[in-house]
Every structure is written in structure tokens, then in C-alpha cells.
Amino acid sequence: MKLTIFSPISLISISLSYYLLLLQCTVDGRSLSPSKPDPKDAAAYARWLVSHNSWGVLNTIFKDLGGAPFGNVVSFSDGLPGKGKGIPYFYLTPLDPTAKNALKDHRSSFTLSEVPLGTCGKVDPENPTCAKITLTGKHSKEAEFGRNALFSKHPEMKDWPQGHKFEVFKLDIADIFLINWFGGPKPLTIDQYLHWKNE
Amino acid sequence: MKLTIFSPISLISISLSYYLLLLQCTVDGRSLSPSKPDPKDAAAYARWLVSHNSWGVLNTIFKDLGGAPFGNVVSFSDGLPGKGKGIPYFYLTPLDPTAKNALKDHRSSFTLSEVPLGTCGKVDPENPTCAKITLTGKHSKEAEFGRNALFSKHPEMKDWPQGHKFEVFKLDIADIFLINWFGGPKPLTIDQYLHWKNE
Incomplete structure (x- = not known):
């Protein structure tokens, strides 16, 4: 331009x-936080990516489709604004296959791209400098802890039809796959990710 | 506004x-085609969603992660500009787990949202009027047919490092999950999807 x-x-x-x-x-x-972290700081980058995104693809095993890995676009939140903890919460209805799948088989992953944040510039979405993260773990129903986190980021959720029996789900992270630069996935432990603090 | x-x-x-x-x-x-199809026309809507998006989440079974469904952000193309055929092609390196997984277990899905097209307005990404599609099927290496489709939509791919041994992959679609309005997934057969023509 x-x-x-x-x-x-x-x-x-x-x-x-x-x-x-x-x-x-x-x-x-919510701001897009254009000042993204240094790609060398894997924990800061991963937490920034998760806290600033509002939707991603939640993957479960779909038994009725031959055990295929089944991705589904969902909204999520990892906490109140500015207070994200890195653990994604979801608000799902059992009318949707993803919630039903998760109740039968907890194996799951959640995948996010940096593209929706508008901070990748002109590079291709698959270029490694345009970050992506996949959190793999167990996906299950959660008590009400995640509800405020979800409703603060997605206000229309509180008005979604009661008859659809939406419930809060959570991903317990067991593995992190982060690419945010050349050179392959960044080494990043669950502990480093969960205990990262913005000083 | x-x-x-x-x-x-x-x-x-x-x-x-x-x-x-x-x-x-x-x-x-590429234009965003702001004149999206009537949500009642499931085939037209699905093909529009696939042709106008440039990236999505490709899912495979990750044996080394306990057989978890593993989503990965990838670029794709379903054809030359204006000539998409609905079948997504990918350009993947075996350095990445998704290509390796697909060679071991072909079960796969590919998930897209309408959000990146900018045509969802102010509704939440999980609101059913903001469309999403998951194509489930078999994901495998493909001859060179998809290369032009990919390079025309993602020009930087042709300069990606030869040493990374990128190859064209393709998803053979066996099931379509489309939500683009209230009332649950839209009935849509593979035949209706693949043979849809823009009159």
C-alpha cells in the first residue's frame, strides 16, 4: 500500500x-495485541496465541465415521480478559458430534492459527513465521469454572437456547506442538506453558 | 455500524x-465474494466456502500421541482461481507430523470456517449462521494434478525449500458436515457437492 x-x-x-x-x-x-512476543520465547508466544484467539478447531475421534479424526470449528476462552491461563474452555451442545465424541473418547486436540489475529503480514498461512499451535490432550466436561471465561469473551453464549443443553468442556493439555519460526516445532513443556507469567 | x-x-x-x-x-x-450463496442451497454454500478459503485445519491420527486426533493448520487449494472443483489439495513436507501420519493412517478430515472470509458480520464464530464445514475422508499422496491449483493460490509455495521434500496431498471426501444456519447439519451428499455447478 x-x-x-x-x-x-x-x-x-x-x-x-x-x-x-x-x-x-x-x-x-478485545485488542489484537499487535505487539506479539519474540518468537524465541516459545511460552510467551504460545500463551499470546491462545489468549488472543477467539475460535479454533477442536478435534475428536468420530466413531460413527470409522474412527476418523473429526475437526469442528468452535469458540473458546482461556480466561477473563487479560487473565487467560492457557487452558481452553468450550461451550458445547450434545446436539453437535464433537461433544458426543468427547464423551465416548476423551482423546482430543485443539488447533489455532495466528492468521485470525491479523499479525502474519503478507506471508502464506502455512509459512512457519505465521504461527500455529496444536494442544493435544483429554477433552471432557468441566464444572462451571470455565463459564465466566467463556461468557466474557463470547457474550452471545449466555443467550443460546437452553433446550440445546450447552455445557462447559475443557482440554487437559498433555502435548504442545508450536511452530512460530523456521526450524521445526519449538520445544515447550506443559509446565513452561502453564506457568508462564507476563512479567 | x-x-x-x-x-x-x-x-x-x-x-x-x-x-x-x-x-x-x-x-x-482473490476476491472474498461478498455475495455468499443462499444458506438453503447447501451445495453452493459448501463449494463457495471451500473455494474462497485459503487455509484450514487438516486432521490426522497421531499414533505417537496415543492415536489422538491431531489438527494442523495448512494452506490448501481446490483449483485454479474461479475453477475450484471442491476437492482440497495440500502441499506438505514429511518433516511435519501431518504428512507422516497420513502415510501411516489415511483417515483424515479437513475443517474450514467462514470467519476468515469476513462475511459472518458480528455474530460469534460458533453461531450457526457463521458457516463451518468438515470434509472427512482419506488423505493421501497425489500425483502432480494439484500442484497448479496450489501454486496459483499460494505463490510462495514454489519457492519453499526443495530439501524439505514437499509433496502434493489430496483428500478423497467420504462425508460432509456443513452447518450454515439454525437447525443442525445440512443434508448434503458427496455427489451433490462434487457435481454442483455455478449456472
């Missing part, structure tokens, strides 16, 4: 357009 | 901002 071709009126336009773009690309006013 | 509060200058701003938003949200100049 060449700014030099724009007149002063257009400069106002550009300011406005960035504002609108930001509105378009945020969920409930 | 209330247009009534904007002055004539701001109307120019709005036009420009939509243009910039469109630039931001396209891959290699």
Missing part, C-alpha cells in the same frame, strides 16, 4: 479505515 | 475502508 498517493482527505479515510478494520477483526472490543 | 452519523467526507472514507479491508482479507488478490 503506497500512502504517498493519498490526499489529506484520504489520510482521514485511512485512519477511519484502520479503525473499522480493527472493529471488524476484534471480538467484543 | 450506523451510516447515518457519517458526513459526505466520511462516506468516501467508508468506501476506502471497505477497499482496504478487502485488500487485507484477500490472498493474492
